[in-house]
Amino acid sequence: QVQLVESGGGLVQAGGSLRLSCAASGATFKNYVMGWFRQAPGKEREFVAGTTWSGVSTYYADSVKGRFTISRDNAKKVVYLQMNSLKPEDTAVYYCAASLYVGRTTPQAYDVWGQGTQVTVSS
Numbered sequence: 001q002v003q004l005v006e007s008g009g010g011l012v013q014a015g016g017s018l019r020l021s022c023a024a025s026g027a028t029f030k031n032y033v034m035g036w037f038r039q040a041p042g043k044e045r046e047f048v049a050g051t052t053w054s055g056v057s058t059y060y061a062d063s064v065k066g067r068f069t070i071s072r073d074n075a076k077k078v079v080y081l082q083m084n085s086l087k088p089e090d091t092a093v094y095y096c097a098a099s100l101y102v103g104r105t106t107p108q109a110y111d112v113w114g115q116g117t118q119v120t121v122s123s
Contacts, residue, residue: 002026002112004096009117012086016121020081022096022114033099034072034079035110038092038119045095047105049081059103064090086121093118 008020020036035050049070051058058070067086072079079096094117097110104110 002029002032002098004112004114006096006114006117009119011120014086014088014121014123016086017084018119020094020117022079024077029077030074033102035097036070036081037095037097037107040092045107052102088121088123091121
């Protein structure tokens with residue numbers, strides 16, 4: 001089974017950018033669909049972005065479409081989330097996750113999770 005470790009979170013002003021990374025260990029990384037989720041205090045964990053095994057197809061939550069970009073490098077076993085034009089409402093703990101199923105946007109469809117990285121956007 002794959003293990004996931006996120007990095008790249010931090011404090012940024014509104015309008016700024018961050019790039020999150022999720023490093024995977026384990027030989028089966030390329031077999032997994034990868035996704036990013038986020039959870040703000042007092043709120044449920046929500047889907048942000050996902051990518052298929054090859055990385056050719058991607059899908060996004062409406063709230064981040066046009067601002068965030070998910071990508072993956074199977075050779076390096078890393079998945080990225082480039083976040084531009086950040087807003088205070090993007091503040092949350094961001095998690096990467098792995099699933100065997102394409103197109104799923106619920107946390108229940110993902111089997112493996114990282115520990116999360118905090119993103120704080122100041123106004």
